[in-house]
Amino acid sequence: xxxxxxxxxxxxxxxxxxxxxxxxxxxxxxxxxxxxxxxxxxxxxxxxxxxxxxxxxxxxxxxxxxxxxxxxxxxxxxxxxxxxxxxxxxxxxxxxxxxxxxxxxxxxxxxxxxxxxxxxxxxxxxxxxxxxxxxxxxxxxxxxxxxxxxxxxxxxxxxxxxxxxxxxxxxxxxxxxxxxxxxxxxxxxxxxxxxxxxxxxxxxxxxxxxxxxxxxxxxxxxxxxxxxxxxxxxxxxxxxxxxxxxxxxxxxxxxxxxxxxxxxxxxxxxxxxxxxxxxxxxxxxxxxxxxxxxxxxxxxxxxxxxxxxxxxxxxxxxxxxxxxxxxxxxxxxxxxxxxxxxxxxxxxxxxxxxxxxxxxxxxxxxxxxxxxxxxxxxxxxxxxxxxxxxxxxxxxxxxxxxxxxxxxxxxxxxxxxxxxxxxxxxxxxxxxxxxxxxxxxxxxxxxxxxxxxxxxxxxxxxxxxxxxxxxxxxxxxxxxxxxxxxxxxxxxxxxxxxxxxxxxxxxxxxxxxxxxxxxxxxxxxxxxxxxxxxxxxxxxxxxxxxxxxxxxxxxxxxxxxxxxxxxxxxxxxxxxxxxxxxxxxxxxxx
Numbered sequence: 198x199x200x201x202x203x204x205x206x207x208x209x210x211x212x213x214x215x216x217x218x219x220x221x222x223x224x225x226x227x228x229x230x231x232x233x234x235x236x237x238x239x240x241x242x243x244x245x246x247x248x249x250x251x252x253x254x255x256x257x258x259x260x261x262x263x264x265x266x267x268x269x270x271x272x273x274x275x276x277x278x279x280x281x282x283x284x285x286x287x288x289x290x291x292x293x294x295x296x297x298x299x300x301x302x303x304x305x306x307x308x309x310x311x312x313x314x315x316x317x318x319x320x321x322x323x324x325x326x327x328x329x330x331x332x333x334x335x336x337x338x339x340x341x342x343x344x345x346x347x348x349x350x351x352x353x354x355x356x357x358x359x360x361x362x363x364x365x366x367x368x369x370x371x372x373x374x375x376x377x378x379x380x381x382x383x384x385x386x387x388x389x390x391x392x393x394x395x396x397x398x399x400x401x402x403x404x405x406x407x408x409x410x411x412x413x414x415x416x417x418x419x420x421x422x423x424x425x426x427x428x429x430x431x432x433x434x435x436x437x438x439x440x441x442x443x444x445x446x447x448x449x450x451x452x453x454x455x456x457x458x459x460x461x462x463x464x465x466x467x468x469x470x471x472x473x474x475x476x477x478x479x480x481x482x483x484x485x486x487x488x489x490x491x492x493x494x495x496x497x498x499x500x501x502x503x504x505x506x507x508x509x510x511x512x513x514x515x516x517x518x519x520x521x522x523x524x525x526x527x528x529x530x531x532x533x534x535x536x537x538x539x540x541x542x543x544x545x546x547x548x549x550x551x552x553x554x555x556x557x558x559x560x561x562x563x564x565x566x567x568x569x570x571x572x573x574x575x576x577x578x579x580x581x582x583x584x585x586x587x588x589x590x591x592x593x594x595x596x597x598x599x600x601x602x603x604x605x606x607x608x609x610x611x612x613x614x615x616x617x618x619x620x621x622x623x624x625x626x627x628x629x630x631x632x633x634x635x636x637x638x639x640x641x642x643x644x645x646x647x648x649x650x651x652x653x654x655x656x657x658x659x660x661x662x663x664x665x666x667x668x669x670x671x672x673x674x675x676x677x678x679x680x681x682x683x684x685x686x687x688x689x690x691x692x693x694x695x696x697x698x699x700x701x702x703x704x705x706x707x708x709x710x711x712x713x714x715x716x717x718x719x720x721x722x723x724x725x726x727x728x729x730x731x732x733x734x735x736x737x738x739x740x741x742x743x744x745x746x747x748x749x750x751x752x753x754x755x756x757x758x759x760x761x762x763x764x765x766x767x768x769x770x771x772x773x774x775x776x777x778x779x780x781x782x783x784x785x786x787x
Contacts, residue, residue, distance in 0.1 A: 234246050358372065382402070382487060417456060535757075547740045561589060573639075659710075666699035
């Protein structure tokens with residue numbers, strides 16, 4: 198209202214309304230000068246109305262030249278079509294939303310400071326992006342953890358697979374099968390034997406259809422590899438050889454003939470990584486990982502895992518070789534201690550030995566059979582306490598004492614055991630043993646009658662058994678003395694029995710019939726029954742059947758068996774008994 202109460206002109210009302218607007222507004226004339234700026238607009242621009250009115254916008258705000266605001270104003274003025282834009286204005290360090298429309302009074306621009314909204318949106322967007330990055334990183338970490346777990350499991354599988362056997366070729370085959378397909382599409386493992394011969398033993402392919410092609414190539418590879426091929430290089434330099442992109446030119450350079458290249462072609466190798474198998478300073482071989490074009494080059498994680506796997510595999514192979522060498526030494530030692538028995542006249546002897554210790558074919562049980570100078574046959578079976586290398590060493594000493602004393606003294610078995618016991622104690626041999634010494638004797642009258650006489654004495658050892666021609670099995674019982682190694686000075690007694698033609702004598706250690714939870718008599722009854730059923734079988738077959746049946750569940754203790762069959766004297770020695778075997782200084786009995 199005017200002072201006189203009349204209504205103000207319409208133009209004045211509009212100006213008053215605009216002046217009171219909270220939203221910033223300015224008007225630009227045709228020369229881009231501010232023709233009007235409301236107080237709110239001047240305040241946002243950090244100027245006064247007087248500072249702006251009559252001044253050109255491009256002079257007051259030269260930073261806007263060439264920017265989105267100039268582009269908006271010129272476009273609206275040129276087209277007459279209203280428009281808007283939102284942009285950052287650096288001089289004021291703020292974001293503005295500007296809307297422009299053309300009027301007869303000029304270009305009207307309204308604008309808002311949207312800095313807070315934009316910052317809120319940016320912070321929200323940054324938070325969303327941060328969450329997405331965190332989720333992506335978590336997913337990547339999960340993938341990495343899963344991959345690492347898979348590779349750790351692989352290394353554990355390699356150790357378990359290779360250490361559960363002492364056979365080098367079997368260990369290498371298991372290694373190849375374990376690393377495929379985790380580390381490669383296919384794998385070949387080479388071993389270098391002690392004589393320097395290289396063999397491609399381990400072979401595995403992830404595609405069953407390509408196994409045959411892999412074998413065809415592997416059979417040719419050793420002799421057709423040039424010195425610059427991955428395996429010869431790894432073996433000569435002791436370092437990994439990685440070819441991430443194998444070219445046809447590489448294949449020609451590494452293979453010596455067209456046949457091997459033709460065998461390799463169906464396998465389509467595109468990436469190769471070869472690692473030496475090195476342990477304790479010795480090269481045992483190398484293993485090669487090969488990928489096809491679909492899988493591509495080996496990843497860094499695969500190569501790191503393969504490097505660790507090569508060292509574990511090499512150590513396992515070295516241990517397997519050491520175990521094999523120890524086994525061979527033990528077997529040679531046992532073979533030297535358990536020498537083949539004599540085969541005198543018409544007596545046929547068969548021996549068997551089964552150790553209880555896994556992986557070491559050696560123990561404390563023993564057998565022996567030799568001739569005395571008078572032509573009588575001495576049979577010995579014994580059991581030194583223990584079933585390991587120490588027991589075997591002690592057994593060797595006890596066996597030697599028995600053999601030497603029995604050969605030299607020509608005494609009855611009881612006298613031999615008495616002297617051996619005293620010798621063990623006097624010589625401080627660290628052993629305690631049970632033993633059974635038998636003498637198979639025959640004078641001229643007994644020879645004419647077709648019988649032999651058996652005398653035996655036991656030092657705490659199980660009684661022998663005699664299978665008669667009619668199928669009857671006798672337990673040859675006699676007074677049993679204490680074991681050897683305690684210096685017993687009391688009496689020892691002999692037993693005596695007649696051995697007719699066709700009879701079979703069986704000596705054995707307690708490992709043949711003793712079982713945890715099974716009465717001893719029950720175990721001996723089984724032996725007795727098997728012996729009775731085997732009277733018509735060859736002696737070697739009878740011994741094998743005894744071990745097979747009695748040790749079907751494994752040997753709980755060392756087992757030694759010595760069987761003697763008395764063939765008829767008036768007939769030729771049967772072919773199944775083999776040739777007669779006598780020491781050079783002992784002739785055929787008169």
